[in-house]
Amino acid sequence: MRASLFIVLSLLGACSKGPQADLQYISEARSLAAEWALVNQQAAEGKLTDTYVSAMRTSLSEQAGNAVNSLTEPSAPYAREMRALAGEPLDAAPADLNARSQRLKQIEDQLESA
DSSP states (O other), X not given: OHHHHHHHHHHHHHTOOSHHHHHHHHHHHHHHHHHHHHXXXXXXXXXXXXXXXXXXXXXXXXXXXXXXXXXXXXXXXXXXXXXXXXXXXXXXXXXXXXXXXXXXXXXXXXXXXX
């Protein structure tokens, strides 16, 4: 009896929806935005090869889109921020990407403390 109750509760927890379930994707998007900003900053300083920059920008943008598509709450404020990140031009200003990362960090912190 106890084992079956544990299994049912585990399955219900895994199926949870909402901001708590999306926390992992918010965190991923925040990290992607920060990394993208760093790539663009270093590219502007001539520290990276064009091939590396192109591959990284494309990968980071695609990963941001994948994180958005994984959300359980596509109309939440954090989803709008994440869609905006995924829609950034590949050569977006590092300051803009860092600002998005900071906003996502604030959302992430709020959800973690809830």
